């Protein structure tokens with residue numbers, strides 16, 4: 571592997587709630603990604619990003635708010651994304667929709683993988699909705715996702731999944747697919763900018 575083949579993945583913590591659980595699965599999948607050797611990880615915590623929830627008008631000469639520009643630089647530098655999401659009322663958190671909506675090209679022609687958590691459904695209702703949302707910004711969502719159902723019982727006090735074998739296998743499947751698509755789409759963007 572050359573340095574050119576190394577891929578940058580942004581792990582996005584989608585929940586911003588006080589006392590949230592999101593950083594636990596985010597740190598877990600980030601450790602897996604780092605451990606592979608082909609991925610560099612940027613941990614994006616939307617709780618720290620400071621994105622406004624009120625957007626500006628249509629005047630494109632207006633500068634972007636500083637937090638939007640700052641996060642945009644990080645997203646633009648990523649070759650792939652892993653979105654870590656809970657389920658809120660059968661959907662995904664508003665913080666995540668706000669983050670998707672501030673950007674467009676930053677997501678385009680790049681793969682997105684999901685780690686979700688929730689009650690019996692493991693947050694998959696949120697993931698299915700997010701697949702539609704990311705499709706609109708020309709992102710490719712990878713098929714395999716990691717879902718933790720009844721999640722408080724699925725992690726120990728150190729933030730490790732209690733079913734380490736099953737969780738590790740699911741992480742590998744997700745990351746294998748994500749890295750295949752990330753390299754394929756990076757090469758494609760290098761040959762021909764995505765402008766369609």
Ligand SMILES: Cc1cc2nc3c(=O)[nH]c(=O)nc-3n(C[C@H](O)[C@H](O)[C@H](O)COP(=O)(O)O)c2cc1C
Pocket residue numbers: 585586587589590591592593656657658659660661687688689690691692693
């Ligand atoms: C507003 C809200 C709505 C929720 N709705 C659901 C739901 O529909 N299904 C479910 O399984 N869990 C639901 N939960 C439980 C969350 O999955 C759980 O609280 C989880 O910890 C939220 O992620 P967070 O801690 O990272 O914010 C909801 C939690 C909140 C705060």
